[in-house]
Amino acid sequence: MTTEDTQKPGDSYVQSFARGLAVIRAFDAARPEQTLTEVASATGLTRAGARRILLTLQTLGYVEADGRLFRLTPKILELGFAYLTSMPFWNLADPVMEQLSSQIHESCSAAVLDRTEIVYVLRVPTHKIMTINLSIGSRLPAYCTSMGRVLLSALDDAALDETLAQSSIRAHTPRTITDLGELKATIAQVRQQGWAVVDQELEVGLMSISAPIRNRRGQIIAAMNISGNAQRHTAKQMVKEFLGPLQQAAQTVSELVARRG
Missing domain, CATH: 3.30.450.40 (GAF domain)
Known part of the structure; x- marks a missing residue:
């Protein structure tokens, strides 16, 4: 799914936030580790845009890097379990x-x-x-x-x-x-x-x-x-x-x- 797949509700749509979610969703069981190029391709983002989001997620602790490969961290579970426990x-x-x-x-x-x-x-x-x-x-x-x-x-x-x-x-x-x-x-x-x-x-x-x-x-x-x-x-x-x-x-x-x- 790319960031263009979602209907944008006018001025209330925060595109940068949507792109961040798209990067998170790009990781799954079939693709648990990806390079910057692969993330950009999966999300429809530019390499520069994907890099900024990945580095932001890394700073926040939701993504970690191993050489050229990026992967989600266990901290990402907090987002899902917040819904479950609610x-x-x-x-x-x-x-x-x-x-x-x-x-x-x-x-x-x-x-x-x-x-x-x-x-x-x-x-x-x-x-x-x-x-x-x-x-x-x-x-x-x-x-x-x-x-x-x-x-x-x-x-x-x-x-x-x-x-x-x-x-x-x-x-x-x-x-x-x-x-x-x-x-x-x-x-x-x-x-x-x-x-x-x-x-x-x-x-x-x-x-x-x-x-x-x-x-x-x-x-x-x-x-x-x-x-x-x-x-x-x-x-x-x-x-x-x-x-x-x-x-x-x-x-x-x-x-x-x-x-x-």
């Missing part, structure tokens, strides 16, 4: 999810909605069932995940239409729902029943079931899921075995959030 359910949900995972012997996660994607904010893994590694901060498309559909079900019709229109909807597997009408009907069913199950729509062999976490006003603020392997469970078995414990865990977290205020 969420009312984050530290409340962790022990509940640990207990749930221990009870059912499957992985549990929690996520929030960020435009067209879900962002993992908690995860208690057991078996590795996906070809991708999921951790806090991982993103997946909302339209074809159980947590995503629970979170999308909280949107009104206009917001849902806009979110789906902005989504890059494609068939990840032969089971992925890509028809907009069918997808909206599925989300409407999730809204009515209060939970979602997804059967190998994101990845072959991956199944998941999700329930909402609500605030004291009853608004959905996050989703919690249980994921499993299709070789061990059918969708009906997941609903029969896991829906009750999952809903109880999500309700427990919701009640803790409500009591905290």
